[in-house]
Amino acid sequence: MRERAHILVCGGTGCVSGQSKLIMDEFKKEAAALGIEQEIKLIFTGCFGLCAKGPIVVIYPEGAFYGPVSVSDVKEIVSEHILKGRIVTRLLGTDTCEKGVNKSIAESAFYKSQQRIVLKNCGLIDPEDIDEYLAYDGYSAYEKAVTQMMRQQVIDCIKASGLRGRGGGGFLTGLKWQFCLEAKGKQKYVVCNADEGDPGAFMDRSILEGDPQSIIEAMMIAGYAVGSDKGYVYVRAEYPIAVSRLDIAIKQARAYGILGKNAMGLGHAFDIEIRLGAGAFVCGEETALLRSIEGKRGEPRQRPPFPAVKGLFDKPTLINNVETLGNIPQIILNGAEWFAAIGTEKSRGTKVFALGGKINNTGLVEIPMGTTLRTVIEEIGGGIPNGKKFKAAQTGGPSGGCIPASHIDTPIDYDNLIALGSMMGSGGLIVMDEENCMVDIAKFYLEFTEEESCGKCTPCRIGNKRLYEILERISEGKGELSDLDKLEQLSHYIKDNSLCGLGQTAPNPVLSTLKYFRDEYVAHVRDKKCPAGVCKALVSYTIIPEKCIGCTLCKRVCPVDAIIGELKGKHVIDTAKCIKCDACVGACKKGAISK
C-alpha cells in the first residue's frame, strides 16, 4: 500500500442510485483541495453486499465501514478520518461499530457467517481495471488449466468439486461440460447466461458489476475444456452498469492479449461477444436464450436435444449461469477437494442470495450451502424490521415457493428446498412477516409468470391465466371452497404438462402457500376475511374508539373525506366512502385504526 489510505466507494447499482458516483467526485474534490490526491487511492468497487446501508464507503487500513454515506458526509470523513486518523463513528454501521469503536468487517454479524468465493473480489477491486484483477491471481486459473491440465482433467476437476448449476436447475456442472466435450461438432459455443430475471434477484448483476474479469476467465476455461473458441454473454439490457463494465473488461482482456486468437499466448483461441436481452423473463430459460441470440423470438423448445448436443445455431453449446462460472477459476486454482469440503453432501460450495423483503439487512450474501434459514434471517439479515414476526421466506423467485416459519431451521441446499416445495432458483430470498397475505403473495408471483409466459404451450399460456383468475376471485372474496381443489388440480396439471421450466414451476408459489397456509385461503373463501389485511376487497377500516385521541391526523390525510370527527372527539370511518387506501393507518400515531 503505497498510499496512506485506500478509499473504497461502492459502485454497485444500488449505491450508484444512492449517488455513490457523486460521493466519489466529492472525495476527489476534497483530496484535491487539500493537495493529498497522491496520498490516497480512490477505488470505485463492486457491491459490498450490505445494500441496506448503502451508499457504502470503506476506508483502509482501518477497515472502517461507513454507511449510509451522503455527499455532505465526505468533507467530515476526509477531515476527520483521512487527515486526523479519527474514525467517524456516527457513520459506522451498527453492525461494525462496537461501543463506538470500529470492528473488523469480517467479524460483523452480516459478514461473519458468509464465505465469499464468487463475490471474493466484489467490493475489493476496481472492476474497470484489469490490473487489479490480475493482482488478485486473475487468469492464473486459466493458465493453470491450459498448461498443467488436459481438457478431461479440467472437466474431472469440476465434476469432483460437485458444483451444481446456480441458475436454478441445479444440474451438475461438470457433467454438462462432459456432454459438451463429447458432442460431435467442430464449432462449439460457450454461453454465459446473465439474463437474471427473478423479481428481487441481483446476484448475477452484482458479480458482473464487481468482478467481470472472473467471468471472462471462467468462460475461457470452459472454452478450453469443451473445445470452443467463441463465447457469448447474454445479459439483460436493464443492467447498464454490468453491461458497460463487462464491455470494458472484454476490451481490456483483448488489449492484453488475454482474449484473442492466441489467448495469453498459450495456443488457444477464445473471444467473447455480448448479446443484450430485451427483458423477457423467459429468455433466462436456456433454449429460449439461445434462440434469442440467434435473433429469433425468445421461446423455449422441447428438450432433448439439450444445448450441449444441439444448441446455439444448432451447434454443441455449453451454457452456464454467471454465478456458476464465478466459481470456476477458484475451483481450478484451489482444487476440487477444497470446494467439495464446503457445503453439504449433495450441494457443495456456497450460494449467493439476494436478501430482500421484510428484513433489516437487505443485500447480497454468499453463504456456504447448509447454512440454516435462521442464520440467514436472524444473524446475517439482522432480523425483521419493527419487531414483526417472521412468517415465511420465499426462495426461487416466481418458480419457487414459500417456506414457513416452522421450517426456519432447515439447512439451505438444493434438495432441502425442493423437499419443502420450493427451490433454490437463482437465489432470490424474500422475507415475509405477519403483514404479508399469502394468497396475495401467490397472486403476485403468478401474475408475474402469467405475464412473462412466452405463450407457446397451452398449460402455461392458458392454464396459468385461469389459475390467476381463481386467485383473483379468492382475493376478492368471490371464491368458493371448491376453488381450492381446482387450484391444486390445475397447478399439478400445469407442472406436469408445461413445455419448459417456467411453466413447470409457475404454480409452485400457489402450491406451497396452499400447503403451508391453507387456513389463510380458507379464511378468504369461507369467512371472506384477509387475516393479514392485505386483500382490499376483504378489509374494512374501523377506528378503535378506545385508542382514538381525536387528533384529526387521519381525517386530514383521507383523500375522500371518509373520516368524520371533531378535534379531540372520537373519529369514525364512513365505510361506504372509504377507498381502503391505507393512508389513515400510516397517519395514525396511536394504532387506532384496525382493518
Add this chain to the structure above:
Amino acid sequence: MKNITLTINNTPVTVAEGATILEAAKAAGFNIPTLCYLKDVCQDSSCRVCVVEVKGARSLVTACSAVATDGMEVTTNTQKIRASRKTTVELILSNHDKKCLSCVRSGNCELQNLSKEFNCDETAYEGAMLKFEVEDNNPYIVRDNNKCVLCRRCIGACHEIQSVGVIGASSRGFNTYVGCAFDKPLGETPCVACGQCITVCPTGALSEKDDTQKVLEYIADPDLTVIVGTAPSVRVTLGEEFGGQIGADSEGKMVAALKMLGFSKVFDIDMTADLTIMEEGAELLERLKDTTAKLPMITSCSPGWVRFIEFNYPALLGHLSSCKSPQQMFGAVMKTYYAEKTKTDPSKIRVVSIMPCTAKKYERMRANQAASGFADIDAVLTTRELARLIKSAGIDFKAIKSAPFDSPVGEGSTAGLIFGASGGVMEAALRTLSETVSGKPLANVDFKAVRGTKGIKEAAVKLGETEVKVCVVSGLANARIIMDEIKAGKSNYHMIEVMACPGGCVNGGGQPIQSANVRNQTDLRIERAKTIYNKDKRANLRKSHENPVIKALYKDYFGKPGSHKAHDILHTTYIKRKKFT
C-alpha cells in the same frame, strides 16, 4: 439404420432409430391424439395433447417430438394422461370462439374432434377470452384469430415450407396471437397468398375468402353467359370433399355437378395449359437462340411463385416467362376468341375458374390481365368452395352421373392435365419441344425424372443437337435455394419449373383439407398425383401441340406461338416489389 426396441403399454415394438414415440406407438397399434403436430410442417410440442408417460421421466413427455430410445417404457393411456389431455383441450376451448354451428370447418375440425373424443366440458375453465377482429381485407385468405389454437402449423408452413415467413407469434403469455410484423394486415405484407397456412390449420382460424355468393349471383343473372373452367388438379381432389378416397378421379361428376349448378359452359383449363406449353415452348426456343436472353427461363403458372419472385428477387424478374398462367389464358381466350366465335359481347361474359389455389384469387386482380378490355377472370373458386356450392345446391355428388366437358374449346391433352402435379409443366413442355425441334415423334413421352415429390428435381434432355438442362422445384423454400444459385451466377439450367406449393397444384392451398391424422400417415401429393399420371398413361392425346383445339386456335386466331396477337392476349408483365413499404 439401427433398430431399437421399446414397449408401448407393455407391448414390445421395434422401430428404426430416430423414430418418435408417436411413430413407435402407431407401429405398436396405439393411436396417440395430436393437435399441433403435423408431419414435416410442425413439431413444436406446443399444444401438449400428445403427452405420454415415460418411465423415469420427470414430467409428461410429448410423443410427437420425443425420440424413442432402446428399452424405453411408455404408457399412453393412464388416468393421469387422459385427465391431462382433457384439461388441455378444455383450456384451449376456454379461449376459443365456439361458434361451431356457423364455422366453415365444422365437421372437419381437429379441435372439435378432440373435444368429442375426450368428452370435454367446454365450460370447465371459463374465463377471460381474447377478442380479435376477423381479418378479411385481402382477396384470398381470411384470418379469424378468435378460432386460433396457436398450434403454429401455419407458421411452420409459412416459414419452413415456403420460406415466406410473414406470420409469427406476436405478444406473449395469454395475449399471444399469430400475426404479421408491425401488425400489418396480411395483404400488406410479402405474403404470396399460397394458402398453405389454410390447408394445415386444424380449425377455422384460417380459410379462403369465400366467393361462392358472387358466383351464384352471376349464374342467377339471365343477361350473363357464365363460363366455368376447371384446373387440372381439381378433378382428382374434389371427391375427397364427398367422402371419396384421396386422389379419386371425379372428373365426370365434377363436370356434371357444374352443369347442374347452372353454368352456361363447362370447359377444361387443361386446354389452356396446352396453350401455355405452346407459348412457353416458343419463348424458350427464342431465348436459346438469343445469346443476350436471360436463362434459365422460369415458368410463371403459379401466382404464389410469381408474387414470391417479385418480392424476393425483383432483379431476376427477367428470368420469368412472360406467359400468363393457364387460368388467365383461359379467361383471355374466352373473352376474345370464344366471344368472337360465338358472337357474344365480352362484357356479358363472366368467366369463373375452379382452382386448387388461393393465390389464383389474387392473380385474377393483377395488372395486365384483361386481354379483352374486361378482366380475363371474374371469379375464382377453390376446390373447397366448389364442394360447398355443390352441397348447398342439394346435388348428390355420389349419385350423379358423369358428364363430358363442353365443345368446342373443352378438350385438353393430358400434357395439360399433368400441370396438376409438380414436374407436369416441364414434362409437357419437353414432350412438345422434343418433337418440334427434332420434327420426329417421341418414342416414349414419359419424362419420369421430373416426376415425384422431391422438392428439387433435375434432368438433362436432348432437344435436337442441344442438351437442355432442366430443373423442377416445388415449395418456395426450395425455390429460394435455386434462386440464390441464379443470383450467385452458379445456375446452369436452361429452364426451371417452379410451383409454389410442395408437390404442385395437387397440394395447393385451395385443395380439400385433410386432418393431421390422415396427413401424418398418407402423402396427399403422391396419392393425388398418381391419379393424374394414370389418366395420362391411359390417354391417347398426350401432347399439347397435337390437341386439335390448340391447332384450331392458332390456325383461326393467333397465327403461330409467340405471334404479336398471342403476345397481346396471352402474355403479361411483372412488377418489382418491395417487402415492406
